[in-house]
Amino acid sequence: MFRNQTKFLVISQIKHRQYCTSLPASAKMAKAIVSDLVQIFRSSVSAVQPDKLIKNTIKYDGTTDQLTIAGDTYNLLNKNVYLVGAGKAVQKMAREVEYLLGDKIKHGIISIPAGSKSDIVINKYLRYSEGAKNNLPDKCAEATAIKIKKLASSLTANDLLLVLISGGGSALMPLPKEPITLDEKTDLVKKLANAGADIVELNTVRKRLSELKGGQLAIRAQPADVVTLILSDIVGDPLDLIASGPTVENTDNPGTAIDIIKKFSLFDQLPLSVKTVLNESNELVEFPRSKVKNHIIGSNTISIREAMTEAEKLGYMPIDLSNQVAGNIIDVAKGYVKLAEVFCEVIAGTLHKAEFKATIESLNIPGISTEFIDNDEVMSCLKSKDVCLVLGGEITVEVKGSGKGGRNQQLSLEFSDILHTVKEKFRDFDVYLLSAGTDGIDGPTDAAGAIGYLDLVSDSKDENIDVNDHLDNSDSYNFYKKFREGDLHVITGHTNTNVMDIHLLVIKRKK
Numbered sequence: 001m002f003r004n005q006t007k008f009l010v011i012s013q014i015k016h017r018q019y020c021t022s023l024p025a026s027a028k029m030a031k032a033i034v035s036d037l038v039q040i041f042r043s044s045v046s047a048v049q050p051d052k053l054i055k056n057t058i059k060y061d062g063t064t065d066q067l068t069i070a071g072d073t074y075n076l077l078n079k080n081v082y083l084v085g086a087g088k089a090v091q092k093m094a095r096e097v098e099y100l101l102g103d104k105i106k107h108g109i110i111s112i113p114a115g116s117k118s119d120i121v122i123n124k125y126l127r128y129s130e131g132a133k134n135n136l137p138d139k140c141a142e143a144t145a146i147k148i149k150k151l152a153s154s155l156t157a158n159d160l161l162l163v164l165i166s167g168g169g170s171a172l173m174p175l176p177k178e179p180i181t182l183d184e185k186t187d188l189v190k191k192l193a194n195a196g197a198d199i200v201e202l203n204t205v206r207k208r209l210s211e212l213k214g215g216q217l218a219i220r221a222q223p224a225d226v227v228t229l230i231l232s233d234i235v236g237d238p239l240d241l242i243a244s245g246p247t248v249e250n251t252d253n254p255g256t257a258i259d260i261i262k263k264f265s266l267f268d269q270l271p272l273s274v275k276t277v278l279n280e281s282n283e284l285v286e287f288p289r290s291k292v293k294n295h296i297i298g299s300n301t302i303s304i305r306e307a308m309t310e311a312e313k314l315g316y317m318p319i320d321l322s323n324q325v326a327g328n329i330i331d332v333a334k335g336y337v338k339l340a341e342v343f344c345e346v347i348a349g350t351l352h353k354a355e356f357k358a359t360i361e362s363l364n365i366p367g368i369s370t371e372f373i374d375n376d377e378v379m380s381c382l383k384s385k386d387v388c389l390v391l392g393g394e395i396t397v398e399v400k401g402s403g404k405g406g407r408n409q410q411l412s413l414e415f416s417d418i419l420h421t422v423k424e425k426f427r428d429f430d431v432y433l434l435s436a437g438t439d440g441i442d443g444p445t446d447a448a449g450a451i452g453y454l455d456l457v458s459d460s461k462d463e464n465i466d467v468n469d470h471l472d473n474s475d476s477y478n479f480y481k482k483f484r485e486g487d488l489h490v491i492t493g494h495t496n497t498n499v500m501d502i503h504l505l506v507i508k509r510k511k
Contacts, residue, residue, distance in 0.1 A: 029430060029511065030453070034488070037434040037451060037504050040310045040388065041490065045438050047306035048497045050089045050166070050231065053298040054096035057229060060104075067101075069162075069227050070295040076104060080159045082224075083108030083126060084148045084217075086173035087166030087243055088135075088439045088498040089231045089298075091116060091128060094164055098122040109151055110164070111144040111172040116494045134444040137174035137186050145175040145212060152217055155224035163217065163226060167233025167439060167498035169243025170203060175211040179273045185209055188266065188274060195264040196398040198326065199234050203244040208257035209277055214240070214250035218292045219285055226292045232299040233439075233498045235324045235366070235393050239294050248294055249287040299323075300392040300499045303438055307390045307502060316388035316506070317381040324367025325393030325503065329407060332395050333414035335363045336505060337422065339389065340431050343507050347382055348428065366393065389505040403475025406443025408435040408501055409489075410476040412452035417467050420457035430454060430508045436490040439498035445477045449501070451488040459483075 059068040065077040081104050085094055091112045098105065099122065108126035114133040131141030155161055176185040185206075192202055207214030218226045228247040230239070240248040258278050261267045270278075300323045311318035321339075325332060342359045345351035351359070357370045372378045397407045412435045419431060436442065436449025457467050460483055470479035480489045 029508065030432075033430060033432050033506055033508060034451060036311075036314050036316070037432060037506060038490070039314065040307050040504055041434055041436055041502055043310035044303040044307035044502050045492070045495050045497060048231070048298045048302050048438065048499050050092035050298070050497055051096040053231065054093050054100075054229070057295065057297045058097065058100055060100050069229070070293075070297070072227075072293065074160055074225070074227075076160070078158060080106045081162060082106055082151060082155065082159055083162050083164070084110070084151060085164030086111040086145075086148075086169040086246075087164070087231070088113055088168035088441075088494070089166035089496055090164040090169075092496045093166070093229065093231075094126070094128070095122070097162065097164070098126060107151065109144060109147050111141060111148070113168060113172065113494060114140070116496065132168065132171040132174075135168055135171050135441060136190075136444075137171045137182060139182065141172050142174050142182050145173045148173065148217070149175060149212060149220060152221040155221050157223040159224040161221045161224050161226045163228040163247050165228055165243045165246065166231035167243065167500070169246070170206050170213065173212055173243070173246065176209055177211055177277050180209055180277055181273070184271050184273055188261070188270065191266055191269075192261070192264055194399040195266070196328065196396050197260065197264060198396045199394060200238070200241055201260045201263075203241045204252060205257045205260055206244045207240075207250055207252065208254070209274065210244065212246050213244035214252070215245060215248055215287055217246035218248075218288060222288050222291065224291070226288075228292075228294045230294060230296045231497065231499060232296050233394070233500050235326050235500070237296050237299055239296070247292055249289065254281065298497070298499055300438075300502075303499050303502055304390050304392050307504065311388040311390065311504075315385065317378065317385040318388045318390055319372050319378070321369060321389055321391050322365055322367035323392040325391050325395060326366050327395055329395050329397045329411050329414055332365070333411055333418050335365045336415055336433060336503070337418045338363055339365070340419070340505060340507055341422070341425055343382075343387055343389070344426060344429050344431075347387070347507070347509070353379070365391075386506065386508040389507070391503040391505070392500055393503075394500045397474070399474045401473030401475065403470065403473035404443070404445060404478055405474050405476035406437070406441075406445055406447065406449070408437055408442040408449030409445070409447060409480055410471075410474065411435040411503075412450040413467060413471060413476045413479060416452035416454075416456035417471060419452075419454055423454055426454055428510055430506075430510060432506045432508075434490065434504040435501060436492075437498075437501050438495060440492040440495040443477070446491060446493075447477060447480070447489045448492045448495075449490045450476065450480045451490065456483075
């Protein structure tokens with residue numbers, strides 16, 4: 001049966017060819033490194049395409065009407081199946097469910113990002129609705145959320161509600177508690193994000209103000225069985241925070257959301273409607289634990305594993321360091337520069353094993369592993385092979401100006417700027433960093449991320465572009481758009497998946 005091919009692969013290949021032809025002739029090695037980085041990233045995203053993950057999770061036997069989901073079996077002989085979903089990856093998840101179940105799905109509503117809709121019709125009772133342009137809640141997404149609420153509230157004990165969730169689900173299923181308006185809720189979340197609130201803090205607040213998040217969708221679906229399939233886009237895969245946990249019991253203290261808002265000095269600016277809801281006591285509705293199951297079917301771990309495989313194919317010594325990177329961009333950039341420095345010292349034979357381990361542990365990069373240091377084969381390969389460090393997670397950026405950018409582009413630019421200040425330590429090496437979002441969207445831009453490197457600051461001066469001007473104005477997008485005519489931008493378009501960000505740090509000996 002026909003399947004839509006993911007557009008980002010083609011777009012990436014086009015960009016890949018541009019990378020290999022646009023860099024200066026004197027930087028032959030740079031061409032190869034950039035080409036490798038793009039190829040490794042592309043492979044990491046391909047590994048978490050939702051249709052593959054659904055195929056691995058759901059099996060349906062039409063002769064017996066038995067549906068198996070993550071090992072659990074449901075008899076559909078006397079059950080109706082309903083499908084709802086929200087997120088950047090759910091269109092392809094839903095398409096695959098359609099292929100598997102066909103007209104067993106009685107009705108469905110899928111909320112997907114603006115600009116990603118397909119015209120393919122498989123099940124005439126299933127509706128795909130676009131919204132949340134630039135990953136911001138809007139009236140279109142809110143209208144879809146109202147329909148999802150209505151569908152869930154109509155279900156009976158003879159129904160099975162299959163819920164599909166991925167990153168971006170919070171913006172694509174927005175339904176504020178009355179009397180809060182969508183603009184009021186969106187304004188608060190935007191202010192929190194710009195102030196540096198991380199995804200845990202943002203979604204904790206969202207849950208408190210929502211009609212569907214924080215387990216409310218599952219509660220409204222009772223007495224139906226509810227099964228949710230999730231692609232994780234949050235460090236540590238916390239079920240209650242991915243898309244703000246619409247089918248996960250909310251155990252937050254009611255005062256936590258207020259504490260977060262006060263932490264960023266925004267409480268006094270809140271409209272009366274938001275303060276009213278925040279100060280209300282939670283309704284004592286028992287969460288239907290026995291009727292609800294949540295399964296994570298894809299995460300950053302899978303992307304990292306595939307990136308490792310591809311890097312090895314390309315001749316690198318790949319090292320998986322962490323899938324839990326979080327924190328402020330400046331701190332992460334400094335940590336990555338120091339990481340590159342200590343690896344170069346080990347490769348050059350000037351840093352011994354014990355010091356190596358202690359230094360890496362001191363960097364405070366969340367989730368970082370030093371197990372590879374005890375592997376004699378890995379340590380031996382460091383002496384003979386170029387290195388590709390693979391990390392994943394999601395960092396935060398404090399917006400300082402009126403520029404345009406995203407956390408991945410900003411990280412690559414910050415990394416390059418800091419690296420430039422200590423470039424004498426890397427005289428015998430080329431150092432490159434690719435930072436990109438697996439969803440293909442970095443902030444309110446058409447870029448997934450960007451590539452930074454050791455001599456970027458010097459090279460940008462040759463083009464009369466000031467890195468610091470762009471950093472101070474949070475304008476990383478426009479820097480990369482101008483610098484080398486955009487060749488170091490990672491442009492993929494919507495990838496139809498989302499498992500946080502991938503960071504690839506390549507350390508290569510100069511010839």
